[in-house]
Amino acid sequence: MFKYRFLLLGITLVTIACTSQNGKIQYGEHSNHLANESSPYLLQHANNPVDWYPWGEEALQKAKAENKMILVSIGYAACHWCHVMEHESFEDTLVSKIMNEHFVNIKVDREERPDIDDIYMTACHLATGKSCGWPLNAFALPDGRPVWAGTYFPKNQWLDVMNTFIKIRDEEPEKLEKYAAQLTGSITAGEQIAINITDQSFSKDTLQKIGTTFLKNIDLKLGGRKGSPKFPMPNNYEFLLSFAHQYDDDEAMEAVTITLDNIANGGIYDHLGGGFARYSTDAKWKVPHFEKMLYDNGQLVSLYSNAYQLNKNPLYKSRVEETLAFIQREMTHKSGGFYSSLDADSEGEEGKFYVWTKEEIDAILTDEQENKVFCDYYEVTKRGNWEEHKNILHRKKSDEDIAKKHDLSVNDLNELINAAKGKLFNERSKRIRPGLDDKILTSWNALMLKGYVDAYKAFGNPEYLKTAEKNASFLVKEMIQNDNRLNRNYKDGKSVINAFLDDYALTIQAFTALYEVTFDEKWLYKANDLAEYAIDHFFDEKTAMFNYTSDIDPPLIARKKELSDNVIPGSNSAIARGLFILGTYLYKNDFIDMSSQMMKNMAGTISTTPQPNFYSNWCSLYSNLVNPPYEVAIVGNDVEKLRNDLMRNYLPNAILLGGKNEGTLELLKDKLQEGMTMIYVCQNKVCKLPVTEVEKALPLMQ
Numbered sequence: 001m002f003k004y005r006f007l008l009l010g011i012t013l014v015t016i017a018c019t020s021q022n023g024k025i026q027y028g029e030h031s032n033h034l035a036n037e038s039s040p041y042l043l044q045h046a047n048n049p050v051d052w053y054p055w056g057e058e059a060l061q062k063a064k065a066e067n068k069m070i071l072v073s074i075g076y077a078a079c080h081w082c083h084v085m086e087h088e089s090f091e092d093t094l095v096s097k098i099m100n101e102h103f104v105n106i107k108v109d110r111e112e113r114p115d116i117d118d119i120y121m122t123a124c125h126l127a128t129g130k131s132c133g134w135p136l137n138a139f140a141l142p143d144g145r146p147v148w149a150g151t152y153f154p155k156n157q158w159l160d161v162m163n164t165f166i167k168i169r170d171e172e173p174e175k176l177e178k179y180a181a182q183l184t185g186s187i188t189a190g191e192q193i194a195i196n197i198t199d200q201s202f203s204k205d206t207l208q209k210i211g212t213t214f215l216k217n218i219d220l221k222l223g224g225r226k227g228s229p230k231f232p233m234p235n236n237y238e239f240l241l242s243f244a245h246q247y248d249d250d251e252a253m254e255a256v257t258i259t260l261d262n263i264a265n266g267g268i269y270d271h272l273g274g275g276f277a278r279y280s281t282d283a284k285w286k287v288p289h290f291e292k293m294l295y296d297n298g299q300l301v302s303l304y305s306n307a308y309q310l311n312k313n314p315l316y317k318s319r320v321e322e323t324l325a326f327i328q329r330e331m332t333h334k335s336g337g338f339y340s341s342l343d344a345d346s347e348g349e350e351g352k353f354y355v356w357t358k359e360e361i362d363a364i365l366t367d368e369q370e371n372k373v374f375c376d377y378y379e380v381t382k383r384g385n386w387e388e389h390k391n392i393l394h395r396k397k398s399d400e401d402i403a404k405k406h407d408l409s410v411n412d413l414n415e416l417i418n419a420a421k422g423k424l425f426n427e428r429s430k431r432i433r434p435g436l437d438d439k440i441l442t443s444w445n446a447l448m449l450k451g452y453v454d455a456y457k458a459f460g461n462p463e464y465l466k467t468a469e470k471n472a473s474f475l476v477k478e479m480i481q482n483d484n485r486l487n488r489n490y491k492d493g494k495s496v497i498n499a500f501l502d503d504y505a506l507t508i509q510a511f512t513a514l515y516e517v518t519f520d521e522k523w524l525y526k527a528n529d530l531a532e533y534a535i536d537h538f539f540d541e542k543t544a545m546f547n548y549t550s551d552i553d554p555p556l557i558a559r560k561k562e563l564s565d566n567v568i569p570g571s572n573s574a575i576a577r578g579l580f581i582l583g584t585y586l587y588k589n590d591f592i593d594m595s596s597q598m599m600k601n602m603a604g605t606i607s608t609t610p611q612p613n614f615y616s617n618w619c620s621l622y623s624n625l626v627n628p629p630y631e632v633a634i635v636g637n638d639v640e641k642l643r644n645d646l647m648r649n650y651l652p653n654a655i656l657l658g659g660k661n662e663g664t665l666e667l668l669k670d671k672l673q674e675g676m677t678m679i680y681v682c683q684n685k686v687c688k689l690p691v692t693e694v695e696k697a698l699p700l701m702q
Contacts, residue, residue: 033058038491039109040437041077045086049096052107055116057554063104063142069169069176070144071103071162072120074136076111077437078291078341080350081152082135088155095155102166104142110134111340111441112489112497115549119556122187124149127179139165145180145557146187188558193601195544200600202625206607210619211243214612215251219283223259225613228283232263232276234299235569236616241307242623242652260307263300264319267392270354271378272425273330274322276300277344286394287386290344290351290434294331294444295568297323298338301451305458309650320455324464327448330436335478336470337440337490338448346434353434355390356424358382364427365420373406373413374420440490442479442499445471446506447568453513457647465517472514475507476526484533485550501548501562504534505574512582517647519639519659527582531591534575544597546572563602565617572598573617580624584631584655587666599625627653628684630701631667634658636677645694646679654701 033053034046045052053059055072063070073090075082089095099105110117117136123146124132137158138149153161168175214236217225224230237256244252263269266285268277275297277288301320308316331339346353358380365371378393379385386392403413452468455461478495479487486499486507511527514520538546540561548562548571562570569577576598583591599621606615606622632654634642639658646656662668671680671690678690681700691697 034107038489038494038496039077039112039439040435040491041075041079041082041109041111042107044077044083045090045107048086048090049093049100050090050105051096051100052105055106055108055113059104059106060142060144066104067142068102068104069147069165070106070140070142071099072106072108072116072136072138072140072146074108074110074117074120074138075134076109076341077435078293078343079134080345081133085135085137085152085158089153089158092155095159098159098162098166102162102169103139110136111437112439114502115500115553115556115560118548118560118562119187119558120146120149122190122560123183124151126183126186141176141180143557145184147176147179147183184557187560190560193543193545193561193563195542195597196600196603198600200603202599202603202622204626206603207243207619207623207626208247210607210612210622211240211247211249211252213610214240214243214616214619215255217611217613218255218259220251220255220258222284223255223262224285229279229281229289230268230283230285231279231567232268232296232300233567233613233616234296234303235565235620236613237303238306239616239619239623241303241310241650242620245310245650245652246623246627256307257311260304260316264304264315265395267394269319269394270326271393271395272354272421272428274319274324274326276323287392288351290354292326292342294327294338294340294441295447297327297331298444298447298449298451299568301448302454305451305454306650306652308458309648317459320459324452324455324467328467332467333438333440336467336474337478338445338471340437340439340441340444342436343434346432351386351390351392353428353431355386355392356380357384357389358391361391361424364423369406370416370420373402373408373416376405377402377413377417438491442475442486442488442490442503443506443568445475446503446510449475449510450506450513453510453517456517460644460648468514469518472511472523479503479507480526480530484529485537485552486530486533498550498553500550501534501538501546501571501575502568504530504538505571505578506569508534508578508582509574512578512585515585516656517643519643519657519663521659521663521665524582524585524665527578528586528588531575531579531582535594539594544594544601546575563605564614566614569617573602573615573621577617577621577624580621581629581655584629585657585665585667595621596625624653630654631680631682631685632656632697632701633668633671633680633682633687634677635662635668635671635680636660636673638677642677642679642694646697649694649698651701 031047032051034042037054108116120136120138121132123138127148133151135152138146140146219226237259240252241256262285268280268285268288275292278291278293278296279289281287281289301323304316304320344350365374379396380391384390399410399413403410449468449471452464456464478490486503487495488497488499488503508527508530511523515523537550540547545561547559549559562572564570565573576595579591580595602618606612606618612619635658637660639660643656657667662672679697680687680690681697688700
């Protein structure tokens with residue numbers, strides 16, 4: 001039964017070569033039930049001879065009516081091995097004949113339906129005892145209960161796997177029922193949590209212990225977690241940055257700085273076009289897996305902006321500016337929504353769009369000095385620093401060392417490098433582009449929206465605020481329904497999938513952040529509407545935690561809760577933090593109490609685990625509860641100037657609120673003094689004497 005465990009691969013995310021000159025994904029004639037879907041990934045499979053169905057009642061009823069096993073195949077548009085398997089198996093007439101005769105075949109875009117992906121990914125982990133990735137291929141009974149799951153299979157092995165299950169179904173069907181019962185029971189039992197009814201307190205000593213344990217997992221030479229591959233994991237360093245600042249912890253600050261510097265200089269960053277790849281395959285951040293995901297770039301913009309507020313490192317500023325230029329140029333719909341991802345492949349080759357031979361560079365940079373300095377600057381050699389004599393642009397040496405070596409000033413060096421980069425960027429723009437996944441996802445847009453807000457706080461560029469407000473207006477218009485229910489996806493005018501908890505949690509945080517830089521109360525009240533809806537439809541009173549799926553969604557075999565944090569903060573930690581900050585703004589103690597109870601439920605885990613990095617967003621909430629945030633109220637005619645001056649500073653433990661008048665917030669009541677603009681620094685609603693200058697307000701928050 002489990003003889004195919006050895007076939008499992010790790011996560012490998014690249015994409016199909018069926019792209020046109022402008023990078024738009026091309027689709028053939030539709031021959032199955034995916035033709036009316038909007039997901040680029042599903043549409044890529046719409047002309048397969050496999051009779052694919054989207055996940056839904058039609059496919060599930062067909063399986064029950066015909067008593068056929070379900071074959072669920074899950075992937076997404078930037079997944080290389082998904083498309084390898086498509087070409088080898090799903091486009092093959094023999095394979096498709098067997099699939100169509102013996103199974104009801106369902107295709108799922110994991111980015112649109114992470115709830116389904118989570119169920120069958122958990123089944124894969126349990127069935128194989130190994131890490132699983134995509135494509136994810138699960139065999140299930142007609143009622144959807146999984147009996148086994150694996151990842152990529154070459155054609156002949158895929159035929160063997162299918163024939164194994166066909167034989168078991170025909171000869172020993174009781175085995176399938178046994179496997180399904182075991183797997184479903186384990187899936188249902190997983191990620192359960194008991195409500196903590198003790199008098200739990202949150203202590204500075206425990207927080208410092210968490211911080212110390214956190215640092216044991218960090219590579220203090222190269223940054224990131226020890227070993228390879230290396231993922232940026234921005235939320236880890238958001239926690240460490242705040243921890244380092246509040247507790248004057250040099251080691252935590254070193255961990256953040258080393259990580260951010262190495263990512264910024266490594267091949268994981270696109271030095272010509274801006275933007276970060278999803279991860280590096282090596283331990284030195286040199287060799288990226290070349291796809292670019294919106295959620296990584298949104299979070300990294302926030303992280304580099306926040307770090308810049310603290311250390312004013314011009315490298316961080318340039319990375320933010322270049323990345324946001326990339327987002328504006330390549331990842332933004334005219335409506336203000338942000339696209340999901342760019343593939344790693346072009347012309348069927350991973351990284352081809354981004355890498356260079358020395359000969360290609362020589363043909364463009366014909367000036368001898370410019371060529372020599374550029375190649376030294378980015379480690380370009382004739383032999384190549386990657387495979388097949390190709391070069392990944394990355395940096396090892398400082399500006400000062402390069403300038404001294406070539407007898408240049410640092411300013412002259414930067415001018416030369418920028419001019420050379422412009423020439424290569426223009427030439428690169430003529431290449432066949434990686435495919436674009438142009439669906440728009442609510443939660444990922446919220447992360448990018450917050451990235452723009454954080455960049456505006458750090459740098460004051462008014463275009464960043466305009467973009468943030470346009471995206472927020474898009475979310476309100478296209479994603480929020482009249483009853484405050486959210487949709488998850490949007491493409492070609494369609495917005496049809498009911499949102500999940502992360503969509504609510506991250507949008508609440510983004511709208512709250514947008515209030516802080518505009519003092520427009522509508523964003524707080526929009527966030528409040530979403531919070532109330534989420535409580536009504538996702539909250540589980542038995543555990544005082546939130547389910548990932550709404551109570552109005554058709555049930556899957558298990559209703560799961562997302563408790564840990566990953567590349568994106570987990571939905572429970574995100575909504576707990578959102579409720580805490582929103583409750584503070586709106587004087588809603590029920591929100592704060594709910595958030596505190598959620599933290600109590602998780603406190604034992606994060607304080608004892610040897611890897612708190614898997615709970616980094618919970619760690620940040622724990623810090624908020626140990627050190628209640630300062631409520632910094634600014635009221636008067638000069639409110640914009642004082643707010644903008646204040647927010648140039650790194651203030652991880654403060655919230656800003658205010659206006660030219662007192663507005664409707666309780667925290668602003670009785671704070672307007674005629675003819676003056678005052679700054680009130682408060683904590684737990686108790687205020688210190690007001691001041692009129694930012695320089696006098698900052699020491700009151702120490």
